[in-house]
Amino acid sequence: MIELDNVGYNYGGGELLTNVSAQLSPGSFHFLTGPSGAGKTTLLKLCYGALSPTSGRVRAFNMDVKGLDRNQMALLRRRIGVVHQDCRFLDHLPVKENIALPLTVAGKDLSQEQDNLQELLNWVGLSERAHANPPELSGGERQRAALARAVILSPEVIIADEPTGNVDWEMSQRLLQLLVELNRMGKTILVATHDLALIRAAKNQVQTRVLRISDKRLQLAGADL
Numbered sequence: 001m002i003e004l005d006n007v008g009y010n011y012g013g014g015e016l017l018t019n020v021s022a023q024l025s026p027g028s029f030h031f032l033t034g035p036s037g038a039g040k041t042t043l044l045k046l047c048y049g050a051l052s053p054t055s056g057r058v059r060a061f062n063m064d065v066k067g068l069d070r071n072q073m074a075l076l077r078r079r080i081g082v083v084h085q086d087c088r089f090l091d092h093l094p095v096k097e098n099i100a101l102p103l104t105v106a107g108k109d110l111s112q113e114q115d116n117l118q119e120l121l122n123w124v125g126l127s128e129r130a131h132a133n134p135p136e137l138s139g140g141e142r143q144r145a146a147l148a149r150a151v152i153l154s155p156e157v158i159i160a161d162e163p164t165g166n167v168d169w170e171m172s173q174r175l176l177q178l179l180v181e182l183n184r185m186g187k188t189i190l191v192a193t194h195d196l197a198l199i200r201a202a203k204n205q206v207q208t209r210v211l212r213i214s215d216k217r218l219q220l221a222g223a224d225l
């Protein structure tokens with residue numbers, strides 16, 4: 001699905017990532033970990049085409065991400081759902097409309113999508129909050145709304161950046177459960193996290209691989225996690 005081949009990345013102040021190679025095969029569940037500032041968010045951005053590698057190659061769905069034109073990039077974004085670290089919303093729009101935004105951008109007729117939207121709101125446990133505005137949501141509700149928005153177009157890959165960063169243990173388990181369910185539905189999952197307890201909890205439920213950025217390079221973490 002996504003393949004990194006000897007990828008290097010440099011924001012201009014020296015190489016941040018070097019010789020990074022990895023493959024996310026269909027239906028796999030990967031965690032990405034490493035110290036703060038190691039380059040996890042950067043690596044995720046390289047995977048979904050928000051950044052182009054300084055060296056090496058990123059391929060998504062057998063296409064070189066670097067050479068994509070606007071239309072191809074828009075298509076790529078529909079196939080990869082992203083939950084951003086800061087999960088921003090349009091604060092003046094209710095939760096339901098925020099979740100529906102990718103449908104609008106994709107030119108879908110919202111009146112045809114109401115059942116789909118309601119099902120998704122139920123799935124993330126936000127049907128009661130559908131008409132609230134984002135500033136009224138708790139951290140866990142924001143994360144679940146962001147996940148719903150990321151999956152509304154049924155992407156094949158879901159990339160989540162610290163989805164449990166600001167929530168308590170119970171809520172992080174609930175979010176994990178949603179990601180596990182998506183994986184069981186056949187979705188390919190990539191989650192950046194500092195939370196080793198979350199990784200251990202996931203390992204009890206699904207087969208996962210843990211990648212760690214250490215000293216600019218990507219390594220497969222050992223079974224000790």
Ligand SMILES: Nc1ncnc2c1ncn2[C@@H]1O[C@H](COP(=O)(O)OP(=O)(O)OP(=O)(O)O)[C@@H](O)[C@H]1O
Pocket residue numbers: 011016034035036037038039040041042043
């Ligand atoms: N747009 C940018 N321009 C310049 N430097 C950047 C930019 N974005 C990130 N960096 C730097 O790149 C390094 C890696 O950042 P990144 O956000 O990828 O790390 P991270 O592992 O996700 O960190 P954290 O766990 O704290 O979220 C940091 O030193 C950061 O300051």
